[in-house]
Amino acid sequence: MPVTPPLKPPVPQISVLSLSVPVAMGYVPLGMVFGFLFVQAGAPWWLAVFASVLVFAGAAQFMMVPMLAAGLPWASLALATLVVNLRHVFYGLSLLDKLPAKRWARWYLVFALTDETYSVLTTLPPGTSTRQMVTVALLNQGWWVLGTLLGAVIGAQAQISLVGLDFALAALFAVLAVEQWRSADSAAPLWVAVLSYALAWALLPQQALLTAIGLSVLAGLFWRTSAARELRP
Incomplete structure (x- = not known):
C-alpha cells in the first residue's frame, strides 16, 4: 500500500x-x-x-x-x-x-x-x-x-x-x-532580570546595568546546567 x-x-x-x-x-x-x-x-x-x-x-x-x-x-x-x-x-x-x-x-x-x-x-x-x-x-x-x-x-x-x-x-x-x-512559558527570566538589577543597584549603583547583565548571564548558565542535570537518566 x-x-x-x-x-x-x-x-x-x-x-x-x-x-x-x-x-x-x-x-x-x-x-x-x-x-x-x-x-x-x-x-x-x-x-x-x-x-x-x-x-x-x-x-x-x-x-x-x-x-x-x-x-x-x-x-x-x-x-x-x-x-x-x-x-x-x-x-x-x-x-x-x-x-x-x-x-x-x-x-x-x-x-x-x-x-x-x-x-x-x-x-x-x-x-x-x-x-x-x-x-x-x-x-x-x-x-x-x-x-x-x-x-x-x-x-x-x-x-x-x-x-x-x-x-x-x-x-x-x-x-x-x-x-x-x-x-x-515562564516568568522566571523577567524576575531574574528585575532582581539582578535591584541587587546590582544596591551593591554597585554606578555600574548597575553592567553588573545586572553579568548576574543575569550567570543565572541563565546555572539554570541551564540545573535543567540538563534533571533531564539526565
Whole structure:
C-alpha cells in the first residue's frame, strides 16, 4: 500500500504590521531626534537619512553625532560602533536556527537585527515564512528611516526642541518586555532580570546595568546546567 507522506504543519498567519506598530511608536520619534541632532551638528539632511539606511545602528548613530561634530577620524567612529553593537553577535548566535536559509534574507536579517527586531523575531512561532520575517525587519527599519527624514527636515528648517521624546525608547522596551513575558512559558527570566538589577543597584549603583547583565548571564548558565542535570537518566 502507498505510504501517505506526513502532513506539513500549517504556516502560521501573522499580521506583521501589528507586530511592527509598537516598534514604530519608538522608532519614529527616536529617529526624529537623531535626524534633528544630526542636522543641528552641521551635516546635510540627506546624510542623516543615508546613515539610517546603511548604518541602522540606533545607539551608535546617536553616538555618531558628537563624534562627527568633534571631527574625530572615521577609524575611531568605526571602533566605537563595533564596541556598542558587539551585543548583536550574541543576538545572531541565538537566532541561527530561526534565520531563513535564503542567503539574501539571512544577510539582511543579520544587518537589520536591532534590539527591537530581535525581540519581535524571538516571539514568532515556528514555521514563520521568510517573507514574514524579512517584512518585519524591513518595516522596523522603515520606521526608523521615516523618523530620521522627518527630524532632519525639521532640523534643517526650524530651531525647535525635541526634549521629552527620548522617553519613547524606555516606553518601547517596556512594551517589548511585556510581549516577551506574555509569549514565554515562564516568568522566571523577567524576575531574574528585575532582581539582578535591584541587587546590582544596591551593591554597585554606578555600574548597575553592567553588573545586572553579568548576574543575569550567570543565572541563565546555572539554570541551564540545573535543567540538563534533571533531564539526565
